[in-house]
Amino acid sequence: MPYQLENRPPDLRESMYFPEIIRGIGTITKHFLKNLFFSRDANPDILARKRGGFGHSDNVTLQYPEERAPYAPAYRGLHRLVPREDGKPRCVACYMCATICPAQCIYIEAAEYPDDPVEKYPAKFVIDELRCIVCGFCVEACPKDAIRMDSGEHTPPSYERSAQIWDEKRLLRGPPVSYQYDPWLRRGSPSIPPDKLEEMRARAKPFPTVATDEASQTPGFSVRALAAEAKDRAQAARK
């Protein structure tokens, strides 16, 4: 709360200095003692933390890296290439993401599956995360829901530029996703056993109309859930 300074001449007590100095020292000492000897609320949802009042310190800083603030829902996080259920990328190397990317940081080379009903896949799929401006256009442009920014993770820091160039092996991770019109579901794929295929067909979702549909979010991913997880971790650590 901002400290209000009224524009008035000092009264008698203030013009005597010493009582005010002692009062100021008293205020500082009070806060010092409270922050030093009373507990700090460790609720990872920092906006909900209690501060001040009896039994709580005024201090709301995070003890990074033990405590981490969850990112806001608007934060999408690092790219990932969405896998099919058999571990291959959903991506068909259509270059839509590379075409729209304003930072021109996506590099793709297409190749052909010898046997799969989807003929094309990215033999090379590279994103230069240093150049990426995290606009999410690639996610919007993808006609196959094959690239997402739903990991909620920050790009890990590194000492070399080359470590920030993510290739398909690093990008391909996270839970797989199926849609009813996936060609490998419709036509079958030599790399998916028939019973697994039946199961996938039963589970497949209708195709979302916009890329940011709830249906196209990674199942189980939410900021609240992440916060709750962190809270549990913190409590377990305290016990």
Next chain:
Amino acid sequence: MAEEKKPDAAPPKPPGPPAPPPPKNPGFVTAIVDGKEVVVKPGTTVIEAAKAVGIDIPYYCYHKRLSIAANCRMCLVEMSNAPGGKLMPACQMPVAEGVTVKTDTPRVKDQQRATLEFLLLNHPVDCSICDQAGECKLQDYYMAYDRQPSRLDVPKVMKGKRVELGPTVTLDQERCILCTRCVRFMREVAENPQLGVAQRGNESFITTFPGQPLDDKYAGNVVDICPVGALTSTDFRFRGRVWFMSSARSVCTGCARGCNTFLDYLNDVTYRYRPRENDAVNEEWMCDDGRTSYKYLNAGRVLVAREGRGANAQPLPRKVAPRRAAEVLLPHVAAGSLAVLLSPVASLEDLLVACKVAKEGLKVGEVYAGGRADGWQDDFLKRADENPNRKGLELAAAAYGLAVRPFADLVAAAGAGKVKGLWAVGTEVPDAKAAEKLGALEIVAQSYGDAALAQHAAVLLPASPHSEMDGTFVNFEGRAQRFEMAYFPKGESRPHWALAAELGAALGLPLAFASGREVFAALGPQLGSALGDFAWDSLPSTGSRLGIVPLAAGTVDGRLPGNRDRVPSETTEDYRRAMSRTS
């Protein structure tokens, strides 16, 4: 029972259709298309008549060089003389005198939407996988005329996804809309009916006859005329997206016909040739051998000058290479044991400068013609002579009074010991075995690649092929055809004319050119009237396409190049500017 009354007189004839109006423009047919008056020759189809006044009628099966099938129904329009007011196929109906054609009424639009919905019913909408994306009429017309979501709620019909029709063409039967253009092309243009439609209704598909692959030499053209992505080129399949690529107006170097082509390139790599329309040369077709003849532009190139051969080879700095070449040649000039080998694969500009240097710098009286060995020939396009510029070589040599002798004479002269040094402008030779015999000579070679004669060169100068320069080829009929530079010379390679001019300068000739245009302006008049009314700047301006413009910034800090980046080339900025089309 009343007896049927016989009419005692024949009833008056019902009024027949009104007599056709007298022609407004005698000898021509005058009609109204969308309120615009069109005057065309009798027999012109509505589609062409509408095109003449700038009205586009969508079509799939119609192709102006093929017979009319009128089976796609995309081009239906309203015509005032249609029986019962039916919609008529504009591709098939000739315009008649006084007809009113309407192409934008609600009925026509509704029909176009319905046709598109029908065509897309079983189309797999593979656009993200399909190689034709960006060049597909289904995509274009869907955006222009349809824009409706699919109402299909039963599974689509599934057909062969990857049928290898032959060595050059792969078919996706699901994507085919059965316009039969490919079938008609094979029957009428290639005159080798290898394709047909099998089955009925929505089960029908395009196929070859059992056990007979689509191996015609002109089969590649069906990929170009297929309006959708059903027929794809096995060579180009999945190698790049067409919207990234730029096209330069070029000429095929596969044979002496010199088919007009588009050279599609990206990041200094040539990806494919497509035929460019020229009624006088190749209409709009090209042969499969020509289509794949681009490969030497990309692979196996020499990019730095070099001295010595085999294990002793070492790179030569660009500045000293012409001087070293001159030092190798000069003793042979003095001894009269020098021969000049010119390749008919080089352009007219290259050969003009080379002939000038040969005549005035090296003081020879005759040149030998190298070039690729003869191949197959037919009565359509392909010529046996697989060199694009033999006529140009003869013209350039004649302009400088040099006699042209065949390659065999050079081998004989070298065998007899009369020739000890050789300057080869282009190292293509018709006979690889004979080239081995020339290995004993002291050779200065200008070469695109590092094969055959180039391996025996004492001094090898890297040359740029036609994708990297502006120039002219003269085809076997004597028709001079310009081609345009697609990208800057790779590495330290330079066009033959630049290398020859540098060599000439090292020999003391006052030669310096900044562009192919300058070469032609300076030396072209030597040719006299041999090229007819050819004008160097007359390359038709339509048709070249600039792809997505690459980022100006390179990837200098070691990052991987994005696929639109132009990695900075070694050529200096000054030289690049001098070589560029604009300055």
